[in-house]
Amino acid sequence: MWGSRRNRGKTVVCIACGDAVVRSAAREYDKEGNRWERNGKSFEHLCKACHRDLCHQPRNELETLLVEIDAGVVEQEAFFTRYETAVRNRYGPLEEREG
Structure with missing residues (x-):
């Protein structure tokens, strides 16, 4: 307490x-x-x-995904490319959502 x-x-x-x-x-x-x-x-x-x-939204699977794509190890441009590819493979294409 x-x-x-x-x-x-x-x-x-x-x-x-x-x-x-x-x-x-x-x-x-x-x-x-x-x-x-x-x-x-x-x-x-x-x-x-x-x-x-901070964003206080759930981040299920985020840490695992970041480790898989070598976040913090690869150059920034490679990180963004890997991140976009990994998210697309897991969750489908990235699309802008109408608010």
Whole structure:
């Protein structure tokens, strides 16, 4: 309810902007998308401003897809080409949707 005493005053680094913030002023980030399942996990953190800027839509399969296409390893142009191809293969052609 009040949080762990060992985390009071501890600082963490925001993975988005690199700022050091007090743990109580940060939000946990779980790349698996399920921060409630805590067993055996270590969490990264986001400052509140960066957390607000995130898209909070479900991201099922996203991490697996990014690993498969070597995100963060290949050049940006190759990444975009691989991403578009992978999404098209999994979900069909990319189309603009009418709002």
